[in-house]
Amino acid sequence: MPTPPLRILHVExxxxxxxxxxxxxxxxxxxxxxxxxxxxxGLEEALGESWDAVLxxxxxxxxxxxxxxxxxxxxxxxxxxxxxxxxxxxxxxADLVRRGADDFVPKDRLxxxxxxxxxxxxxxxxxxxxxxxxxxxxxxxxxxxxxGLPNRNxxxxxxxxxxxxxxxxxxxxxxxxEFREINHALGFELGDRVLQELAERARRATPPGCLxxxxxxxxxxxLVPEGPATCRQIAQDLLGALANPVEIGGVRLTVAxxxxxxxxxxxxxxxxxxxxxxxxxxxxxRRSGEALVEFNVTMDTFxxxxxxxxxxLRRAVERGEITLxxxxxxxxxxxxxxxxxxxxxxxHPELGPVPPGRFIPVAERLGDIVPLTRSLVxxxxxxxxxxxxxxxxxxxxxxxxxxxxxxxxxxxHLDAALAQAEMPPSCLExxxxxxxxxxxxxxxxxxxxxxxxxxIAVSIDDFGTGYSSLGYLVSLPVSAVKIDQRFVRALPAGRxxxxxxxxxxxxxxxxxxxxxxxxxxxxxxxxxxxxxxxDQAQGWHVARPMPPTQLETWIRARxx
Numbered sequence: 001m002p003t004p005p006l007r008i009l010h011v012e013x014x015x016x017x018x019x020x021x022x023x024x025x026x027x028x029x030x031x032x033x034x035x036x037x038x039x040x041x042g043l044e045e046a047l048g049e050s051w052d053a054v055l056x057x058x059x060x061x062x063x064x065x066x067x068x069x070x071x072x073x074x075x076x077x078x079x080x081x082x083x084x085x086x087x088x089x090x091x092x093x094a095d096l097v098r099r100g101a102d103d104f105v106p107k108d109r110l111x112x113x114x115x116x117x118x119x120x121x122x123x124x125x126x127x128x129x130x131x132x133x134x135x136x137x138x139x140x141x142x143x144x145x146x147x148g149l150p151n152r153n154x155x156x157x158x159x160x161x162x163x164x165x166x167x168x169x170x171x172x173x174x175x176x177x178e179f180r181e182i183n184h185a186l187g188f189e190l191g192d193r194v195l196q197e198l199a200e201r202a203r204r205a206t207p208p209g210c211l212x213x214x215x216x217x218x219x220x221x222x223l224v225p226e227g228p229a230t231c232r233q234i235a236q237d238l239l240g241a242l243a244n245p246v247e248i249g250g251v252r253l254t255v256a257x258x259x260x261x262x263x264x265x266x267x268x269x270x271x272x273x274x275x276x277x278x279x280x281x282x283x284x285x286r287r288s289g290e291a292l293v294e295f296n297v298t299m300d301t302f303x304x305x306x307x308x309x310x311x312x313l314r315r316a317v318e319r320g321e322i323t324l325x326x327x328x329x330x331x332x333x334x335x336x337x338x339x340x341x342x343x344x345x346x347x348h349p350e351l352g353p354v355p356p357g358r359f360i361p362v363a364e365r366l367g368d369i370v371p372l373t374r375s376l377v378x379x380x381x382x383x384x385x386x387x388x389x390x391x392x393x394x395x396x397x398x399x400x401x402x403x404x405x406x407x408x409x410x411x412x413h414l415d416a417a418l419a420q421a422e423m424p425p426s427c428l429e430x431x432x433x434x435x436x437x438x439x440x441x442x443x444x445x446x447x448x449x450x451x452x453x454x455x456i457a458v459s460i461d462d463f464g465t466g467y468s469s470l471g472y473l474v475s476l477p478v479s480a481v482k483i484d485q486r487f488v489r490a491l492p493a494g495r496x497x498x499x500x501x502x503x504x505x506x507x508x509x510x511x512x513x514x515x516x517x518x519x520x521x522x523x524x525x526x527x528x529x530x531x532x533x534x535d536q537a538q539g540w541h542v543a544r545p546m547p548p549t550q551l552e553t554w555i556r557a558r559x560x
Contacts, residue, residue, distance in 0.1 A: 005033040006052040006121075011068050012084075013038035013060050020110060021055065021084055028114020040071070040307055047075040053121055058085035058096065058372065066099050070411055073100040074193065078128035080120035085460040141408035144214035146442045153212055154409055155223055159212045159271045163225055169264045170224035170231035171213055171274035173282050174202070174238055179257040188441075190249045197246050198255065203239035207234065221278070223271065228263050228294060233294050235259040258285040262295035310362050312348060317372050322346050324379055324544035326396075328554065329516065329538040332530045337558050339429065340387075341397040341538065342380040343545050344372070369401045374413055381421035381428065383548040387555050388427045395457055402436035406443065411450055418528035425455035431482065433461045445475050452477035463504060474511065481508045485519020485539070492528040505533050 008025070012018045018036050020079040025032050037043050040063050054072050058065040065083060072081055083096050085103045093104045102120040105113045142154040150158070163169050174227070176198065195218075202220050206212040215221035222238070223230050242257045261280025262268065281295040293299075316322055346354045363369040375535045379400050384396040404410050416427055430451065445544040446457050459480035483504050490497035501517070508515040517529045520539030529537060543554060 003031065004029045006048070008032050008034045009046050009051045009054045010034050010036045010084075011038070011043055011054070011056045011063070012036055013057065013062065014085050015119070017057070017107060020107070021113065024110035024113045025117070028111075028117075030114050030117070041066060043071055047071060051079055053078065053080040053082070053117055053124075055082050055084045055117075058083050058088055058092070058100070065096055069096065069100045071292050078131060079116065080124040080125050082113075082116060084110075094225055104435070126331040140443075140446060144443065145446065147196055147214055147221070147254075148201055149203070149212060149214045151443075152406060154212050155211060155221065155271050158223055163223065164213075166225045168225075168227040168266075169274065170222075170226060170228070170234075170261055171263075171271065171278045172222040172224065172231055172235045172238070172259055172261040173275065173278035174220040174222070174235070174242070174257055174259045175215075175282050176218045177258060190251075193248050194246055194253065194255070194436060197248065198242055201241040201244070202238055203227075205234075205237045210234065221275065228261075229489070231261040231263060232292070232294065235261055239291055258282055258293075259435060260285055260293045260295060267295050276513050309354070309359065310368060313346070313359055313363060313372070314368055315348060316348075317368065317375055319378075320375065322372065322375065324376060324383060324548070325537055326384075326548060326551045327545040328543050328551065328558075328560075329536045330542050331460075332526065332534055334536050335558075337391060337394065337555050339394040339397060340384070340551060341399075342376065342384075345545075346375055364401060364403065369403050370407065373398070373401060373404055374417070377414065378417045378420065378429075379399070381417055383428070385423060387422060388423065391555070395427055395429040397459070399433050399461065400430040400432050400436075402432075403431060405436060405447055410447065411454070414451070414456065415454070429457040429459060429480075431459050431461040434463060437476065445477070449477045459514075478513065480514040480516055480535075482516045482518050482538075483534070488517045488525060488529070488539070491525040498528070501529070501534075502532055509533065 010018055010021060012021070015036075022032070025034075031191035032346070037045060037046050040058065043063065052337065054076070056072070057064055058070045060068070065085070069081065069083075072079065081100060081102050083093075083101045084107060085104070086107050088104075096104065101134050102123065103116050105116055129435040142150060143308065144151050159169070176195075199214070199220070202212055203316045206222055209225060211223040213221045213223075220238070221235060224234055239257055239259055242255055246253045246255060260278045260283075262281060264270070264274055268274055277295045280299050281293040284295075284299045285291065287291040311391075313322075323345045324342045325345050326342055328340045329338045331338045344356050344360065346356075346359055348354050360369070363372050380396045380398050388394060388396060414428070418428065432444075432448075437448075453459055457480070458476075458478045459482055460476070460478055461482050462484040481504065483501055486503075487494075487497040487500050491501060492498060505515045514535045515533075516536040516538060517525075517534045518538045520526050520529065520537040520541045522541055525535055525539075528542055546554065
C-alpha cells in the first residue's frame with residue numbers, strides 16, 4: 001500500500017514561488033500534497049484541518065510572518081513550521097524562531113528545504129510525543145486511571161482553588177461494603193467494571209460545583225462547598241444511585257454502600273482533617289448499621305496523647321533526631337552479605353526509646369510520614385555509601401508508606417535524594433506492604449513501574465498477611481517478596497506456617513521474584529528456608545539491627 005503524501009500548508013502569495021517550493025520538495029524525494037493560502041482568512045480556515053508541516057513566507061503584504069506563526073502555533077502547537085522566504089536579516093530570523101518557527105530556509109537555497117523539512121517533522125513528532133506523555137503524567141497525577149475520577153491530589157487542588165473563603169465545606173466519604181468479596185467472587189476484571197459503573201452513577205448524582213473523587217480502593221469522596229443539610233442530601237442521593245442493582249458479566253448484584261460526612265470549620269479545617277472525620281463517621285455507620293452518619297466528636301476515639309507525641313515527632317524530624325538501625329540480610333545459599341534494611345529509631349528526651357510500632361502509626365495518621373520517610377531515605381543513602389560501593393549488587397531497603405505511594409512527587413524526591421547522595425538508583429530498595437498496594441492497585445502498578453524503570457528495586461513486605469490478587473501480583477513491577485515473620489518464626493515445627501512458606505517460595509520463584517524471609521531467629525528456621533529454596537534471610541539469627549558504623553564492622557568480619 002503506497003505511503004500517503006505529506007500534507008503541507010504553504011502560506012505564500014506568489015504562485016511562481018509556490019511552484020518552485022513544490023519542485024524543490026519533490027526533487028528532494030518527498031511525496032507531498034501542498035495547499036496554498038495567501039491571506040489571514042484563508043490561513044484561519046485551513047488551520048481547521050490537520051497538516052504534517054506548515055511553510056510560511058515572511059513577506060506577505062497583508063499577513064505579517066509573526067502573525068502567521070502565532071496563528072499556526074495557537075492551533076497546531078507541535079507541527080513542523082518553517083519560514084521559506086526571501087533574504088531577511090539575522091535579527092529577523094532570530095525573532096521568527098523566538099515566535100515559534102522551527103527553521104528558516106531562504107528562497108535562493110531551496111535545495112536545503114527537503115532535508116530541513118524532514119528533520120523538523122521528526123522533531124515535531126518528538127515534541128508531540130513528549131507533550132502527550134507530560135499531559136498523561138499530569139492527568140495521572142490528578143486522576144484515578146480506573147474510573148477517570150479525580151484523586152486526592154485533585155481534591156487538595158480543588159480546595160485551594162475553589163473553596164478558599166467558602167464559609168462551610170463538606171466532605172462526604174462513601175464506602176462500598178464488601179467490595180473485596182465482589183472482586184473475589186467475580187475476579188478483578190469484572191470487579192473493576194462494577195466500580196466503573198458505580199463511579200459513573202456517582203458522577204451523575206454529584207451536583208455541579210462539587211468535586212467527586214476516588215476515595216480509595218473501594219469508595220468515593222465528595223467535596224461540597226456547603227453545610228450539613230446540603231451534604232446530607234447529596235450523600236443520600238449518592239447512596240440511592242449506588243443502591244440500584246448492577247448487571248456485569250451476566251451477574252446481577254445489589255451493592256451495599258454507606259456514607260459519612262463532616263463539615264468545616266466545625267469538624268476540622270482542611271481536606272485532610274475533613275477526610276479523617278468523614279471516615280470516622282463511616283466507621284461509626286458500620287458499627288451502628290446506619291447507611292448515613294454525620295460526624296460528631298464523640299465518635300472519635302483517637303488517643304489525645306498521640307497528638308503531643310506527633311508534635312514532638314515533627315520537631316524530631318526537623319532536627320534530624322530520628323536515626324536508623326540497619327538489619328543485615330544474607331544470601332542463604334552462600335552466607336554472603338546481600339543488603340540491609342534501614343529501621344527507624346527514636347529516643348524521646350523524656351519518654352526514652354519510643355518503639356516504631358508506636359510513632360510510625362502516629363506519623364501515618366497525622367500526615368507526618370511523608371517528611372519522616374524523605375529524611376530517612378536521605379539518611380539511609382548517606383550512611384550506606386561505603387558498603388554499597390564496596391559490595392556491588394547490595395541494596396539498602398527503606399519502608400514506603402501508602403501515603404508516599406499515592407503522591408505525585410514521589411519519584412522526583414527519590415531522584416533528588418539519590419543525586420544528593422551521588423548513588424545509583426540500583427542501590428535503593430523500597431519495601432511496600434500488600435495492604436498498601438491494594439488500597440489502589442492500578443495506581444500502585446503505575447507508580448511502581450516508574451520506579452522500576454529507573455532501576456529502583458521494590459519488594460512486597462509482610463507477604464501473606466494482606467488481601468491481594470494473583471492477577472495484580474503478576475502485574476506488579478517488583479523484584480522480591482518478603483515472607484512475614486509470623487510464618488517464619490513458627491518454622492520448622494509449625495505445619496500450617498511451613499505450608500505457607502513453601503507455597504510463597506514456589507510462587508515467588510515462579511514469578512521470577514527473589515524470596516526473602518524476615519524474622520529468622522533460629523538456625524533450624526534458617527536451615528528449613530535454605531532447604532526449601534528461599535533466597536535471603538533477615539532476623540536475629542543473622543544479626544540484630546545495629547548502628548551504621550557497627551554494620552560496617554559486621555560486614556568486614558563477614559567478608560573475612
